[in-house]
Amino acid sequence: MSPDAGLRGCERPLAAAYDTxxxxxxxxxxxxxxxxxxxxxxxxxxxxxxxxxxxxxxNSSRTPHAIAAHLRALGVPADATDIATSAQxxxxxxxxxxxxxxxxxxxxxxxxxxxxxxxxxxxxxxxAERPAAVAQGYSPDLTYGxxxxxxxxxxxxxxxVASNADTTLPTARGPIPGNGALAQVIRAATGRxxxxxxxxxxxxxxxxxxxxxxxxxxxxxxxxxxxxxxxVRAGMDSLLVLTGVTDPFQLVLAPPQxxxxxxARDLTGLLTAHPxxxxxxxxxxxxxxxxxxxxxxxxxxxDGEPCDGLRALCAAAWAVEGPVPPAxxxxxxxxxxxxxx
Numbered sequence: 251m252s253p254d255a256g257l258r259g260c261e262r263p264l265a266a267a268y269d270t271x272x273x274x275x276x277x278x279x280x281x282x283x284x285x286x287x288x289x290x291x292x293x294x295x296x297x298x299x300x301x302x303x304x305x306x307x308x309n310s311s312r313t314p315h316a317i318a319a320h321l322r323a324l325g326v327p328a329d330a331t332d333i334a335t336s337a338q339x340x341x342x343x344x345x346x347x348x349x350x351x352x353x354x355x356x357x358x359x360x361x362x363x364x365x366x367x368x369x370x371x372x373x374x375x376x377x378a379e380r381p382a383a384v385a386q387g388y389s390p391d392l393t394y395g396x397x398x399x400x401x402x403x404x405x406x407x408x409x410x411v412a413s414n415a416d417t418t419l420p421t422a423r424g425p426i427p428g429n430g431a432l433a434q435v436i437r438a439a440t441g442r443x444x445x446x447x448x449x450x451x452x453x454x455x456x457x458x459x460x461x462x463x464x465x466x467x468x469x470x471x472x473x474x475x476x477x478x479x480x481x482v483r484a485g486m487d488s489l490l491v492l493t494g495v496t497d498p499f500q501l502v503l504a505p506p507q508x509x510x511x512x513x514a515r516d517l518t519g520l521l522t523a524h525p526x527x528x529x530x531x532x533x534x535x536x537x538x539x540x541x542x543x544x545x546x547x548x549x550x551x552x553d554g555e556p557c558d559g560l561r562a563l564c565a566a567a568w569a570v571e572g573p574v575p576p577a578x579x580x581x582x583x584x585x586x587x588x589x590x591x
Contacts, residue, residue, distance in 0.1 A: 257564055258511050259526030264489060264519065265299035270464030271520065272334075272455060272486075275307040275317070277420040277472035277494020278517065284422060285324040286493045292517035293326055301520070303332065306458045306469075308448040308476060310337035310387030310413035310429070311359035334458035336413035336448030337365035337387055342457065343411050343447050344383045345369040352382035355408065357400035357436075359389030362413065377402035386436065386444065387413035388429035397432070401439040410436070414448030416476055420494050449480035456484065470517070472496055474508040487511040489519055498560050499583045502548075502567045503574060513564070515557055525558060527565040534565040541566040541582065546575075548582040556588045 260267050273279065279289045293303060305321065305328060312320075314333035321328040340362065344354060348371070356363045356373045362385055363373045374381055377399045384400045404410045412433045418425035433444055448454050449471075459467060467486050471477020472494025481488035490496060490510035501513065512524050528535050533542025539552035539559035548566055550559050563582055567574050 257561055260524045263521050265296040265301045268466045268468040270302045270462045270467045272304050272306045272458050272469045274471035274477050281420050282422040289517050290325045296520045304458045304462050306334045308336045308414035308416050310362045311389045312361045313364045336454055337362040339454040339457050340385050340411045340413045340447035341365040341369045348382040353379050355381040355384045355403045357396050358387035362387045381408050383409035385411055397435050401436045404440045404442055410444040412444035412446050415446045449476040452484040474504050478510045479508045482507055491516050502563050502579050527561050534562045536562040548579045550582045550585055556586045559586050
C-alpha cells in the first residue's frame with residue numbers, strides 16, 4: 251500500500267525509525283562538484299544510528315565506481331555496491347526484452363555503456379549495426395550525431411529505453427537541460443515515446459531496495475516529480491530536502507501524488523524527530539506556527555523553526571480538494587522569510 255499523501259510526524263529521529271535510506275545525489279548530497287553543507291556530518295550521524303545508506307541517482311552519465319569515488323572525495327564513505335543508477339535500471343529493462351548479447355545503441359555516457367555491457371549486451375554507436383534497442387541517457391558530451399543515430403534506430407523499430415525523464419539538472423549556476431529534455435529530440439524526430447527507467451518509475455527504487463536488505467526504507471530527495479512521486483508509486487515513505495530543485499512554494503502546491511511524508515531544510519532532517527501538524531480552532535498548527543485560510547488566501551503566523559511554519563502551510567493547502575491557485579499561497583510562503591522560501 252502506498253503511504254498517505256501528506257506530511258506525518260515521527261517521534262524518533264528518522265535515522266532511528268528507518269533502517270535504510272535511498273538517497274538521491276544531485277541537490278541532496280552535492281550540487282555540481284560541491285557538497286551540500288551539513289550533508290556529510292548528517293550522513294555520518296545517520297550511519298552511527300545504524301541506518302544503511304544506498305545512493306540512488308537518475309543521472310546515468312557516470313559509472314557506480316566513479317560516483318562512489320566522487321562521494322569519497324567529498325568525505326562520504328561509499329563503494330560501487332552502494333550505488334544504484336538509472337543506467338543500471340535501463341539496462342535491466344532492456345535485457346528483459348531483447349535476446350542475450352543483442353546490440354544496443356547507447357546514446358549517452360560511460361555509465362550507460364558500462365551498465366549495458368554488464369547485462370551481457372553489446373554497446374554500439376550507429377544505427378547501421380541494426381541494434382535491437384536504444385539506451386538513451388544524459389551525458390555532458392552528448393553530440394548531435396549520436397542523437398541522430400538514436401533517432402534513426404528508433405524509427406527503424408528498435409526498442410527505446412530512456413534512463414530518466416528529468417527535464418533539468420541542478421548545478422551551481424542554475425538548472426540545465428536534463429535527459430527528459432534530450433529525449434524530446436528523439437521523440438520529435440520519430441513520433442515515438444520511450445520507456446523510462448528512472449524515477450518516478452518504480453524500477454530504480456526497486457533495484458535499490460533489492461540490494462539493501464532493509465525492511466523500513468525511506469526515500470530521500472529534492473525533486474517532487476521524480477524522487478517523491480517515485481517513492482509514492484513504490485509504496486515507501488519519503489523525506490523532501492530543500493537543498494536542490496524544489497522550493498517551499500512548489501511544495502505547498504504539490505498534488506497528492508507528489509507529497510512527501512516528511513520535509514526538512516537539509517539532511518539534518520534525518521537526525522531529528524518530526525512534529526505532527528494539528529488542526530485547531532485557529533487553523534493548522536505546528537509547534538509555534540499557525541496556518542489558516544482567510545477568505546481565498548492562506549496566511550501563516552508564529553515563530554520558531556521556519557520549517558514548522560512550512561509544515562503548517564502544507565497541511566492547510568493540502569486539506570483543500572483540488573488544485574490551489576498559486577496566488578492564494580504566495581504571500582504566506584514569502585512570510586516565512588527564509589533563504590529557501
